[in-house]
Amino acid sequence: MPDFRFPRLLAALAMLSLALSGCATNGDTQLPPASFVAMQEGPGEEYVIGPLDELTINVWRNPELSAEKIQVRPDGRITTPLVTDMPAVGKTPSMLAQDIRLQLSQYVEDPLVSVIVNKFSGTFSQQIRIVGATEKPASIPYRANMTVLDAMIAVGGLSEFAAGNRAKLVRFDKQSGHQKEYALRLSDLLKKGETKANVMLQPGDVIIIPESMF
Numbered sequence: 645m646p647d648f649r650f651p652r653l654l655a656a657l658a659m660l661s662l663a664l665s666g667c668a669t670n671g672d673t674q675l676p677p678a679s680f681v682a683m684q685e686g687p688g689e690e691y692v693i694g695p696l697d698e699l700t701i702n703v704w705r706n707p708e709l710s711a712e713k714i715q716v717r718p719d720g721r722i723t724t725p726l727v728t729d730m731p732a733v734g735k736t737p738s739m740l741a742q743d744i745r746l747q748l749s750q751y752v753e754d755p756l757v758s759v760i761v762n763k764f765s766g767t768f769s770q771q772i773r774i775v776g777a778t779e780k781p782a783s784i785p786y787r788a789n790m791t792v793l794d795a796m797i798a799v800g801g802l803s804e805f806a807a808g809n810r811a812k813l814v815r816f817d818k819q820s821g822h823q824k825e826y827a828l829r830l831s832d833l834l835k836k837g838e839t840k841a842n843v844m845l846q847p848g849d850v851i852i853i854p855e856s857m858f
Contacts, residue, residue, distance in 0.1 A: 675813070675826050675843040678791045689847060690736050691761065692770055695720055698763035699732070701744065704756035709748060713762070726751055737761055769848045774799045776853035777806035786847040792828060793842045795851060801834055807856040808834065813843070814850040 693699070697716045701724050703709040711724045720733030727747050732740050737759040745757040764785045765771075771783045772795050779800030787794070792813070802808050808831030817824050826843075830853065833841035 673824070673826050677840040678842050678844040689770075691764070692767055693732050693735055693737065693740060693761065694765045694767040694770065695733055696765045697732075697761055699737075699740075700760040700762055702758045702760070703744075703748065703752070704758075706752060706755065709752070709755070733767065771847070772845055772849050772851070774851045774853070776811075776851075777803040777855045778853055779803055786845065786849075790845045791842050792830070792845060792851065793833060795845060796830065796834060802830060802853065803855075805855045806830070807854050808832075811851060811853045813845075814852060815846060816848055 693716060695716055695718050699714045699716065699722065701711045701714060701722075709725045714722050714724060716722055716732050720731055721729045722732045723729060724744070727744055730740075730743060730747065735743070741757045741759040744759070745755050748755045748757065766785045768783075770786050772786050772790065773783045774795055775781045778796070779802070782799050784795065784798045796802070809829045811828040811830045813826040813828050815824050815826065816822075828843070828851065829838065829841040832838035
């Protein structure tokens with residue numbers, strides 16, 4: 645009677661090898677390189693107000709209803725004259741201006757309201773977070789056309805013991821609804837000047853830099 649155990653064992657080992665290979669390459673996906681100087685600057689996504697942003701609310705011809713240096717509270721709300729506990733986080737400045745206008749229209753005929761963001765923090769989904777073996781881990785506001793080089797300059801570069809070429813970029817893919825990991829070569833970029841190691845960033849990206857084993 646033939647023994648089918650050995651072929652089955654080989655098939656199982658092959659499937660295990662493919663599974664492990666898939667796990668090993670997860671996070672090693674390379675992003676396309678970005679130029680150091682953008683050939684054409686363009687606007688990014690419309691800014692969304694975040695906690696601790698500082699705002700100026702201007703109501704035309706109604707200075708008593710205007711307010712400067714209004715800080716968005718940690719709970720995401722603001723209070724201005726005649727407007728109490730207005731939700732601000734998650735709105736664009738124009739959206740917040742429209743909501744304030746609707747609130748003030750109870751007291752003022754057809755008010756014209758503008759919202760200016762003086763100091764930016766942004767929501768987590770609009771920040772770039774750099775953690776691990778860097779000189780000063782931080783969350784920094786995303787800027788249009790921002791690259792990984794810009795982010796590393798903002799945090800002072802790599803620490804002495806950083807394994808820069810084992811760094812990862814974690815990004816939420818809106819289309820698939822899943823988190824993806826990409827390999828970064830920060831040591832090649834910052835220490836060797838390898839231009840192809842510079843990549844574009846997107847709002848919400850997280851850069852994780854491990855320490856070297858040696």
